């Protein structure tokens with residue numbers, strides 16, 4: 001079996017046939033350093049794809065290219081058929097982004113943080129009034145809507161940012177290490193919320209994480225990057241089977257060590 005099965009997973013029968021995310025030979029160079037080196041894969045509509053890799057593997061750089069924040073050096077990325085380099089404004093409308101660093105405004109309330117974002121995206125007032133309370137329910141923060149974000153725990157703040165990323169009804173949600181730094185209970189909360197939101201909104205999710213157990217339980221497929229390159233991509237089950245001497249007890253940690261040649265660093 002090939003380590004990289006770069007075709008998309010599930011597709012909606014009704015869609016255009018374009019995967020939600022299509023990455024073809026994406027390269028990002030900073031001077032002579034290649035942060036992302038000829039990466040190609042696609043994410044099917046409704047699929048949850050986990051992107052794993054050691055520190056510095058190129059995950060955030062790839063996400064920045066997908067989300068139009070840095071230009072590609074070469075290659076092509078299309079979101080539901082829209083090229084991020086040719087039509088970045090349209091591409092941006094189809095994605096909700098939760099970046100690695102927390103970016104919500106600590107001096108504003110939870111509701112104000114969501115409201116400002118919704119206005120930025122041009123969500124009409126009547127729509128904002130319906131969507132924001134529903135999102136706050138989804139992330140279990142309805143009763144805290146007037147609390148200042150600066151007064152929240154890390155887990156709650158993450159949930160605010162996930163809700164904020166959804167105010168404009170994106171089709172694709174992209175999360176860069178949403179659970180790093182959270183305690184185990186908050187981590188579980190965030191993933192449960194993502195599962196509920198995904199069911200309700202029929203989202204495509206691309207998520208990076210250093211937690212193999214999370215990725216194993218929650219992702220349809222796993223991509224592993226190492227030194228800018230894609231070194232493996234398949235279902236968790238298939239990846240485990242590809243590890244030499246694999247047994248029922250083989251874990252995604254074993255998969256990661258096998259394909260990246262490294263231990264995990266979080």
Ligand SMILES: Nc1ncnc2c1ncn2[C@@H]1O[C@H](COP(=O)(O)OP(=O)(O)OP(=O)(O)O)[C@@H](O)[C@H]1O
Nearest residue numbers: 030033035053054055056057058059060061062100
């Ligand atoms: N603006 C930049 N200029 C120069 N080098 C950069 C820049 N951004 C990222 N890099 C380098 O590109 C490589 C990939 O970084 P990136 O942040 O994408 O890794 P990552 O997989 O997200 O790591 P982590 O798990 O630590 O978040 C690193 O060596 C980083 O130092």
Ligand SMILES: [Mg+2]
Nearest residue numbers: 059060100176
């Ligand atoms: Mg990163």
